[in-house]
Amino acid sequence: MSLAQTFARTRADGRAALVGYLPGGFPTVEDSITxxxxxxDSGCDAIEIGLPYSDPVMDGPAIQRAAETALAAGVRTADVLRIVEAVAGRVPILIMTYWNPIEKYGVEAFSRDFAAAGGAGLITPDLIPEEADDWLTASAEHDLDRVFLVAPSSTAERIAATVAVCSGFVYAQSVMGVTGARDHTSAVAPALVERTRKVTDLPIGVGVGVRNGEQAAEVAGYADAVIVGSAMVSCLHNGEDLAAGLRALSRLTTDLADGASKPRR
Incomplete structure (x- = not known):
């Protein structure tokens, strides 16, 4: 299923999509597949798999720690592609990645191999449209979605230039600085979404540190997708063992999915 099909379905259902994030290879390659x-199974409509990177300048402590665990175990890009192949076909699978590992692999080669594994597209937090010519060409050739980020600091001109090259959805990074679960959702997120809607008909996904269903319902009231990362990763960090972590992850995802399906407007 494509991102376009997924958002058409969630819109028809009158709800926001739930997009869950997990670093590839954490806790291990096989465990991350599980x-x-x-x-x-618990309600995610799409999945972001993080490509572990040694200098994750935008990631909060939970995601940084998970990426360090994966890298220390020897997880590399080829392993993440194997994870994509193992889980693709049920919902759209995206990779969220800093751009340096893609350049090292080769933009065309990565796009080819990612598409062959069943991937849907990339989220590229540190890539700007002006420096994305190779990616724009390769993604078009291999039918991959391009998800760029807008932020509260983005000017109207920057938002327009960014969404012009997006496909799939637009990622509204509504908190400046590093990611992470928070007690309260971002007060600037609704305004950022409103500014972005003025220049695009694409769905808009919001990442604001959501950690429970109540917050998911709040975000679902103004966005097309609720994006959750750190809270999900923390379930696996905090479990006594993998089984306990998976149970906590299932409970959290179910709660988030329920919240996303009942937007607070």
Whole structure:
């Protein structure tokens, strides 16, 4: 199923999509496959798999720690592609990645191999449209969605230029600085979404540190997708063992999915 099909379905249902994030290879390659399937079984409409990177400047402590665990175990890009292949076909699978590992792999080669694994598209937090010519060409050739980010600091001109090259959805990074679960959702997120809607008909997904169903319902009241990362990763960090972590992950995902299906407007 494509992102376009997924958002058409969730819009028809009158709800927001739930997009869950997990670093590839955390806790291990096989365990991350199990965890992603748990997330899908429990209500995720799409999945972001993080490509572990040694200098994750935008990631909060939970995601940084998970990426360090994966890298220390020897997880590399080829392993993440294997994870994509193992979970693809049920919901759209995206990779969220800093751009350096893609350049190292080769933009065309990565796009080819990612598409062959069943991937749907990339979320590229540190890539700007002006420097994305190779990616724009390769993504078009391999029918991959391009998800760029807008932020509260983005000017109207920057938002328009960004959404012009997006496909799938637009990622509204509504908190400046590093990611992470928070007690309260961002006060600037609704305004950022409103500004972005003025220049695009694409769905808009919001990442604001959501950690429970009540917050998911709040975000679902103004966005097309609720994006959750750190809270999901923390379930696996905090469990006594993998089984306990997976149970916590399932409970959290179910709660988030329920919240996303009951938007507070």
């Amino acid at each position: 965890a992603i399937n748990t997330m899908i």
